[in-house]
Amino acid sequence: MFNFSRSILVLGFLLPWLFGFFVFLLGPISASFYLSFTEYDILRKPVWTGFDNYTLLFQDPIFWKSLSVTFIYAFFFLPLSVIAGISLALLLNQKIAGISVYRTCFYLPSIIPLVASSIIWLWIFRGDEGGLINYFLNKMNITGPLWLSDSKWALAALIIMGLWSVGNSVLIYLAGLQDIPHTLYEAADLDGATFFGKLFFITIPMLTPTIFFNLVVGIISIFQYFVPAYVMTSGGPQYATTFYSLYAYQNAFEDFKFGYASAMAWILFLIVVFFTWLAFREFGKRVFYQGK
DSSP: OHHHHHHHHHHHHHHHHHHIIIIIIIIIHHHHHHHTTEOOOOSSSOOOTTTTHHHHTHHHHHHHHEEEEEHHHHHHHHHHHHHHHHHHHHHHTSTTTTTTHHHHHHHHGGGGGGGHHHHHHHTTTTTTTTTTHHHHHTTTTTTOGGGGGTTHHHHHHHHOOOHOOOOHHHHHHHHHHHTTTTTHHHHHHTTTTOOOHIIIIIIHHHHHHHHHHHHHHHHHTTTTOOOHHHHHHHTTTTTOOOHHEEEEEEIISOOOOHHHHHHHHHHHHHHHHHHHHHHHHHTTGOOOOTOO
C-alpha cells in the first residue's frame, strides 16, 4: 500500500544525492556536450559552430600525436604492469617473517601524491650526473641518456615511473592469489607439477578475473594520464610526452578553447568506451570464474 509520508521521507534522504548528481555530474556532462559544438573562450557567449571543432580536430597534427603517445604508452605499460603486478604479488604471498612490512613498502608509492612523486622522479631522471640513475650508470662507465630532455627517452622514463606505483594492482592481485583454493596446489604437488606448471595451469587461470579487472581499470586510467606529464615535461620535448588528456587541458586552460577541448573530451569518451567494449569482447570470454 502506498505510504505518502514514508515516500516523502525516502525522497528527503535521496535529495542530497540527486542534487549532487544533477548539478555536479549530469549538468557538466550536458554542458560539455553542448560546448563541443560551439566556439567558447569563457569571456564571451558560446557561438554555435556545428561540427567544426570535430573537423578541426581530425586535421590537427598534435591531436594525432597525442593519440599516438597515449597508445604507445598503453601498449608498453599495460602488459608490463600486469607482469610486474603478478610477479610482486607472488613474492608478497610467501609466508615469511615480516611479510606485512614488505607489503606495506610496496604499497606506499601508490598513496604518495602524484605531484610529490613527480618531483622526486624529476631528480631521479636528471640528465646530468646529479640524477640518481645517471649517477649509478656513470659509476659503471656508462653514459646515461638525457631522459626527460630527450624525445627518444622521455616516454620510456614515464613508463618506468608508472611501474614504480603498481601497488594498487599488486594489492588486488594478492587478494586474488589468497582466494585460490590451496587444494588445487596440493593436488598438483601430488602429480609432480613444477612451479611453472602450477603458475600457468592454476595460478594465472584462477587469477583471470583479477587480471581482467585491472586491465579494464588500466585502460580507463591510461587515457586520463595527466599529472606526471604535466609536472615533469609539460608535454615535451617535441610533443614526445603530450598525452591526450594533457593536450585537452592545454586547449582548455592555456589557450581557452573550451569548445575544442570539450570536443576532445567526447572523443576521449568514445575511445574509452570502444576499448572497454573490446576488452570485454576479447578477454571477457576467457575469464574463468569459480563455480561456473
